[in-house]
Amino acid sequence: MVSRRIIYLILTLVILIPLLRPFKLKPLPMKPVENLFYYINNMPKDKALLISVDYSPDTEAELHPMTIALLKHAFYKRIKVGVLTLTLLGLGLAEDALRTVVKEFNERAKTREDSIIYGRDYVFLGWQTPPLVPLLGMGESITKVFPVDYYGNRTDTLPLLQQIKNYRDVGIVVSISGSAIPMWYVTYAQTTFGVKVGAGFTAVSAADYYPYLNSGQLTGLLAGMRGGAEYEELVEKHFGKTKRRKATEAMSSQTTAHIMIIILIIIGNIIYFKQRRRK
Amino acid sequence: MKVRFPLILCLLMGIIGMVAYYIPHRIVQNFDNELRNTALRIIFAFSLVLGVGSIIRHHWEKIKRKREFWEYSYVTLISLFLTAFIGLFGGIDGKGLIKMQIGKFSFDIHTIYVNMAIPLGATMFSLLAYFMASAAYRAFRARNFEAILLLIAAFIVMLASVPPVARLIPKLPYISEWILDVPNTAAKRGMLFGITLGVLSTSLKILLGIERGWLGGK
């Protein structure tokens, strides 16, 4: 009981201190992250990026930086973006990500052309239930599934949605989730309409989805904080410094926590072997 | 009849689901869609009423009989009714039936979501870090050969997630990816075969009325 409390206390400090004072880290992008980044980067100009914000506040810390990094990448590259959510709790998070990134880009913009404009460069479709309705319906018509967007505008009046009509105009759907929602896109949207699917998962559940990456059903995969940090690294490498890299900053804590757990396992084993020798 | 009717209904629904999977004709698809979307939504809505009824009954009983920790039931019931009230009258963004604003502060679902759901959810999720540390400390012991293999694999995967180490030993992330891609995926696929057959067998047994555990084993 005592040792458990000591472990918890040390872990709190090990996480908290680097979180308040992050040290400089340079993540090494892995293949699943690179695959997603370069697929989006090399997408034809008439194709859009659809981001499905399918996580709730519980996993915000780990997954929100992925949404922000993806939005930054799309806006740098001038890729049209559609944002939606299949979970009600994702609405606020999606709006927050859009607000943050659009503000960052528009603060820098000098002309209207440089700016990120709603309806022209991105749309926020909002939430629709049950999930099967948007998953399958968007194969036929996005505006039919979402007659009005999150802000109450009629979607068929938005210039972006006059060009991006259904999955065929979508280069890739990236679903970011703490549960199996990205696999719904694979099962329904990809199987039925052949749309490419990328995914962002929490580190704890990412290992479950590697088979889908190997089989090509997932074009790329961002796993946990590290996946987000690697994506941020690629965005920065190609487009220069961005305002904040939340995942990379949080990686300091994760790094120290990993080292601590490794040390704990070593200590645990030393104690185990000592006890065994005594016996 | 009490047993036979659910069994027949289950068989019928199972057959419809299966038929709709293989027959793309719009007559079949429209019928299936109607069942899946409209009917399921109605069933869910009714079951939600039962669910909320269950919460109220469970906690009301606790308060009435003054069972252990009955005081907490007040917290649940008050939270439930308060959220429902704010949702019904304050709406999602404060533009509900009644204007529920004090100065700049608005009583609406969005406020509850941002100020309560987000921090509470994140707190529960972050507990995982503590539990992982204590579980790793307690259970990761090199007891036998298999455990040593597991330990080595875990060390590689964890160290590969540490950027300075990954930059120091550039091969490490690739070994880590290999572990995740090859042995991990192979083992998972093996298990998936077993699971899929289990799912198939359970579904068949339920459809044919051989497995009746869900009916209370009648």
Place this chain on the structure above:
Amino acid sequence: MFLFFLFTFVIEPPKNVKAFDNPNDGGNKILITWEISPSDSILDGYEILRRSEKEECFYKIGFVGQGRNSFLDEKTEDKINYYYQVASVKDTIKVLSAISNPAQSYPQWFHRGKLIILLTFFVFGFLILYFIKRARKIELFIRRIAGLSAVEEAVGRATEMGKPVLFVPGLTGMSDVATIAALNILSEVAKKIAQYDVKLIVPNNDPIVYTVAREIVKEAYTSVGRPDAFNPDSVFYLTDSQFAYAAGVDGIMVREKPATNFFCGYFYAESLILAETGAQTGAIQIAATDSITQLPFFIVACDYTLIGEELYAASAYLSKEPILLGSLKGQDYGKLLIIIALILLSVSSLIFNFIIK
């Protein structure tokens, strides 16, 4: 002007435009394919034009980017002839292809692409049903599953200690077979609990699962002849929010200190939060899940863990009903078939890659 004439000269139309009914659908769709234009690299894309047998001229129905060689026309009327033309487009210049063959859309009554799945279903289904039938006549051997053998002991422990048994039926809805398997286990566990007269707690995450679980427990008490002992308050709905549910169940564990915890069904990231709290309260813990990612957490924190397919075997094992045990034998033969197919296909692939190539 010069550029206009130059492009008109350079741009070539796509060739071999073919139209046919889109296979395996409910009708109203015609698939148009073509060979991409030799001048594809400088094009903006291809415009697709259509004329039905009732119309006199071609109308634009769609546009696809360069490099694409197909278009699905999803707005056709069934059993009417349609003709198509595809134009190579560069700015305002359009160079039209020859007119396609006439094509009609019509709905299909069978999805041919799913034939192999149907055949596999019949093979495995036959194996399972065959062994179920055989099991009525002969006794089948089933290997010991430690976690299930411990159920009796776990319920007995709760009786001795006078503490409750907690059963968590996973976090997915009734449409997930893992939940149904979990409820099948609940049925058997509830029967044992009813015999020993132990308190049972079943918090639910899904309102539909809650209603089914309640009926199952009620029936279990009735089937062992103790309907009066059933407490309707033992099965209740908690919340459908993942971590709020985890918090709720953790609270129950800390307050009620159950002697035994069952975690059966499909779980997500909350698995360790539940199992580690249970371990800290000193309960005997039995987990059963087909959620592969969460298995390591249960293995670390629980006393017994049923892995993957064992979840589906559990109700057969616990009820000891011969026909249910037969299905397990069928599953084993199904696995044997898969293993043989895997070995044969892997060997033939190796031979093809290393020797023939």
